[in-house]
Amino acid sequence: MDKYIGNKKAILEGIEKFLIAKNIESGLFIDVFSGTTNVGQYFKQRGYSIISNDINDFSYVFGKVYIQNNEFPKYTNIIKEIMEKGFIIDENEIETSTEYIKNKLDGEKIFSNGYFEKVKYGSNVRPLLIVLQYLNSLSIEDLSPEELLFYNYYTVYGVNSAYKSSRGTEGKRNYFTADNAKKIGRIIETIKRWYLSSLISEMEFYILLCALIEEVTLNANVNGTFHDFNRSKLFPNALTPLKLKPMMLNISENAIADYCICKEDSNKLFKEENFNALINKYKESVLYIDPPYNFRQYSAYYHMLNFIAIYHTIDNPIEYANGFNYVRGQNMKNNFNSQYCYKDKFIDALEDLITNIKSKHIVISYYDENNHWNHGKKVISMDGRKEIVNMFSRIENIATYDEEAFTIPRVNYQSRSGEHKKQIDELIFYARR
Template structure:
């Protein structure tokens, strides 16, 4: 079965909450344009796109930008060509695949040795294929990211791999299923949200930023590395490259950064997702922006309504959140 956009593991994914959030937006907001400013898996973009003429999908990760372009960008591609390549990738015997960047760095760690060798081989084949247009290349890259995620020896992110267990060969290359939309203006970007906020005018802006110290560029460094394919030197047990693309929303400056974002927005409604991990025993899971600060900042922009729902928080470690809730703030700007 081809992959849909939600068929991946992602910290903070709103997949299980997407229907609830989309219903809140439709019941409380009016407009023709929608911006998913910290799109992540882009499940909210997929959920909302049928209701709007224009949509902005933004995230600052390289891997997410490629995924969005693969699924949402409306340009031509040859599905037969991609199907042939998919089959050929898996037909090549491992004995004919040399050791490569992925197998040397991630083999017997994040993937089995054999799986890592094939993943690296496929990535190199995509890179050197001059017969692919941009859409086709993005589809193959996104398909590789979804496929390797299924085989990864992790708990759902790449901050570390699972040690002390045999890693079986489970990798299979499958294609994603790009979406077809008619009469939609779709804008895909990889920008700092605070930069994007100053450059667009949109009816409804959905904001789901990281609230704790866990940097997504570090959590998903393997996906970022394989997407960019610059083959940097890696360091430490988790085989990470030098730090880059770090978010201010994961630092002590998060509240000030959020306030700057909200003040810059030119829109009719602001919808903010928030989860109450501020009581977490883990300092890395604890919120950098308080509930009170978010409410105060939004109230300076307009009239705020708050909605809440009990929700089991994604927990890959030892964090205990027995009374976890997801909150949604809907602000009518100037109201």
């Protein structure tokens, strides 16, 4: 997933160069605000063990699939069942999809050159491609009320999609075309049924769920986040028929690496069983901190993806959907307000986090613009930077820290089409125990 606020894909090599300059080349990488998991994925490919944590449910699915999983799924039982029912594999499509993966991997900085051949991607991915092909071929006729949930609650054609905003504007939610919403409903109910009846394993299930989440991110009629949708029309991406695509599975050659996936408030993570013991096992451990640094609450901005991620755990999805609230249609039972999104709590939360997680190295990602200290300001102040460095000086057991942040330049794309480009500096703060 690349469309995510604060996604660090653009600076992965910069983070690696920074670590190498600090003589860190292996060990445990603790990604406490993992979001897309792109940073953890990058270091998984470079042989690190990974702890991946984020409070968002969809990020947990990504963690399971891209970090914890280290093999290609076999789908033995479900393939046997669908073949017995007469499903005919379209071999041309399998070939096209394999070619799609090869091309995508070639331009993908997480993986090094030759990854496709090294892990025998072409032959190993076949079972996944068959199952995705089957799911894409499902009919959208005769849907159950649950299968119609996305249609009814999240499209303008639905009977339950009306909203009234706090300013009094009224309308209907416009996240998907009718057909795409029906497809989502049929696919999610199908994979839930397969999983609950043990036709597929937990990881096989998460891989399909991940494919659906990735596709919804690309297909939904939104401008980046699910805090709102385009009210008046459907964007071209939303008009494209929804089709699950194979994701880029991340297989590491390090057979003895630890991969631990959590869905916890980062400040409570250290209480997880054996957490600090795992850290102590490693000579080099890096706590990588990439928190939200302004008021935007990720839980509200990505509620749709979180709903899809927990759908299989909801006994009565329609009752749950009746609790959808606000213009965006989020059930507030599944909401998390992060303390990192409040200026007056941000530094205290960071200090508490670093104090409790006893890693050897501490690396913080930060950005001068649009943060708590500079939001909406034309002249950018260094106040946020100073607060972070001062914080290091207060924490016990910190042996040394950099007074100045390391800068990684990158291009910022400020619009959908990327026409407003701007050079900005991503910052890295460093401390060591």
